[in-house]
Amino acid sequence: MSEEIVDITIIGGGPTGLFASFYAGMRQMSVKILDSLPQLGGQLTELYPDKYIYDVGGFPKVLAKDFVANLVEQAQYSEPEILLEETAISATREGDHFVLKTDKGVHLTRTILLTAGIGAFQPRKIGLSEEEGFAGKSLHYSIKELSFFKDKQVLVCGGGDSAVDWALMLEDVASNVTLVHRRERFTAHETSVNQLMASKVKVITSRTVKQINGADGQAESVVLVEKDGTEELLSVDHVIVNYGNVSSLGPLKEWGLEMDRTSVLVNSRMETNIEGIYAAGDITNYDGKVKLIAVGLGEAPIAINHAKAYIDPKARLQPLHSTSVFKE
Numbered sequence: 001m002s003e004e005i006v007d008i009t010i011i012g013g014g015p016t017g018l019f020a021s022f023y024a025g026m027r028q029m030s031v032k033i034l035d036s037l038p039q040l041g042g043q044l045t046e047l048y049p050d051k052y053i054y055d056v057g058g059f060p061k062v063l064a065k066d067f068v069a070n071l072v073e074q075a076q077y078s079e080p081e082i083l084l085e086e087t088a089i090s091a092t093r094e095g096d097h098f099v100l101k102t103d104k105g106v107h108l109t110r111t112i113l114l115t116a117g118i119g120a121f122q123p124r125k126i127g128l129s130e131e132e133g134f135a136g137k138s139l140h141y142s143i144k145e146l147s148f149f150k151d152k153q154v155l156v157c158g159g160g161d162s163a164v165d166w167a168l169m170l171e172d173v174a175s176n177v178t179l180v181h182r183r184e185r186f187t188a189h190e191t192s193v194n195q196l197m198a199s200k201v202k203v204i205t206s207r208t209v210k211q212i213n214g215a216d217g218q219a220e221s222v223v224l225v226e227k228d229g230t231e232e233l234l235s236v237d238h239v240i241v242n243y244g245n246v247s248s249l250g251p252l253k254e255w256g257l258e259m260d261r262t263s264v265l266v267n268s269r270m271e272t273n274i275e276g277i278y279a280a281g282d283i284t285n286y287d288g289k290v291k292l293i294a295v296g297l298g299e300a301p302i303a304i305n306h307a308k309a310y311i312d313p314k315a316r317l318q319p320l321h322s323t324s325v326f327k328e
């Protein structure tokens with residue numbers, strides 16, 4: 001057990017948690033960041049690193065992975081202790097601090113900021129018996145590097161935003177792209193669907209993948225099946241599945257936090273119902289809440305400034321302007 005008591009432990013190293021780390025540094029707080037994933041960046045790194053984001057202030061267009069790289073650099077300002085592949089399990093108060101238990105150990109912290117997004121998440125699997133043999137080699141649930149698929153025959157499965165976005169982004173990288181969707185109608189944004197229909201991507205609807213054929217983890221073809229049982233063989237090198245994610249707040253649900261279905265309820269100070277535990281970003285809900293990166297980036301400083309004033313009641317709530325803190 002680490003004996004040092006830090007001022008704030010941030011649970012979740014997505015954009016909200018990373019910006020909170022920077023901000024806690026501005027308020028001279030000591031910081032620890034925990035994330036159950038092997039890397040920082042939350043949904044941006046795990047689900048769409050090569051996708052552009054257009055709706056964060058100051059960046060007309062920025063790749064998710066580049067945005068995360070900037071946030072990680074900025075987060076270093078607090079010199080946080082970063083613990084990856086570590087999942088928060090429980091928190092109990094002991095005097096003026098919390099004892100936070102994880103799947104790897106115990107941490108002592110004066111306050112906690114929950115920036116756990118949609119929870120520890122996992123992609124919804126394709127559900128084929130042979131999937132284990134292909135997973136990570138030619139069966140994928142996310143795309144880390146677009147160039148990995150250069151000149152390959154790629155099948156994208158799904159009808160939501162991610163599936164359509166990936167198919168369009170691969171259009172000029174892969175030798176050919178097919179998108180298969182089990183329904184006629186797409187749930188993806190209408191503009192993206194129109195773009196898809198006008199693209200070189202071959203679109204097949206009302207069919208699902210019944211089987212992946214190949215050897216040593218390398219796919220060679222897939223069997224597509226219609227509802228009436230009609231089968232079709234399609235030659236492929238890679239299968240990318242975008243059936244959405246199964247996410248779960250898991251152990252966080254047992255903390256006694258006031259919640260609605262999947263979100264932690266907070267007030268306008270980003271305080272939860274447990275004194276000393278704050279929440280920000282996608283994990284929160286309140287009247288009028290909108291789940292966006294930009295919103296999480298705004299909620300993080302609110303939570304941090306209130307956590308600072310909670311630990312040290314003499315501290316100002318309203319921080320100095322950053323230009324006063326960072327004198328060149």
Ligand SMILES: Cc1cc2nc3c(=O)[nH]c(=O)nc-3n(C[C@H](O)[C@H](O)[C@H](O)COP(=O)(O)OP(=O)(O)OC[C@H]3O[C@@H](n4cnc5c(N)ncnc54)[C@H](O)[C@@H]3O)c2cc1C
Pocket residue numbers: 011012013014015016017034035036037041042043044047048052053054055086087088089115116117118119120121161162249252280281282283291292293294296
């Ligand atoms: C395909 C796609 C495209 C998107 N495009 C946009 C866009 O263009 N613009 C926009 O504003 N938003 C977009 N979003 C939404 C955006 O990604 C989220 O709003 C944002 O990621 C929320 O950030 P966060 O830091 O609150 O949570 P997250 O990014 O979800 O990060 C939470 C982190 O907490 C960790 N965690 C969870 N539980 C625990 C635990 N118990 N212990 C330790 N760690 C834990 C998770 O592993 C994760 O890394 C998109 C989402 C998707 C899926």
